[in-house]
Amino acid sequence: MPPGLDRQAYDSTGLDLARQIAGAVNGRTVRRRPRRRSRPIGPEVSGAAPDDRDPQLLGAGLARLFESRGWSMRVNLQTLLARWPAIVGEVNAEHSRPEGFDDGVLTVRTDATVWASSLRTIAPQVVARLNSDLGEGAVTRIVVRGPDAPSWKHGRYSVRGRGVRDTYG
Secondary structure (H helix, E strand, O other): OOOOOOOOOOOOOOHHHHHHHHHHHHOOOOOOOOOOOOOOOOOOOOOOOOOOOOOOOHHHHHHHHHHHHOOHHHHHHHHHHOOHHHHHOHHHHHOEEEEEEEOOEEEEEEOOHHHHHHHHHHHHHHHHHHHHHHOOOOOOEEEEEOOOOOOOOOOOOOOOOOOOOOOOO
């Protein structure tokens, strides 16, 4: 600190000196204005009434996020299809799995053609069950596909024609 100045009068930034010089140039004395209290920069504290700044439940926050992004239908469908055994029954669920969902059409893959036929017979009930949980018109139909058949169209000894007559799909 320079000699001859008391601790309270000294301003290391020089703003007080600049104010005094500016006032002297204009021919008037510059009084220092009292500082206004600025708003806190950190997070604001909420009052006693609930508002948007209060902590929210995680489920409610996720629901708002899903709704704003348009994910709610997909998330609800995935949640419902995770309970596939409860929808189609334990035995059918062991031999089938949901494979895709596009424009209201649910695609299901089965292990054998017998299970594909079994699921085709109960498809209307499954569509009704899914629509009751997801909302009317969410699922329009179910496409049931049998197992993927091996290709017999490659190799040196392949034969033209329909190939092996078996129950592939």
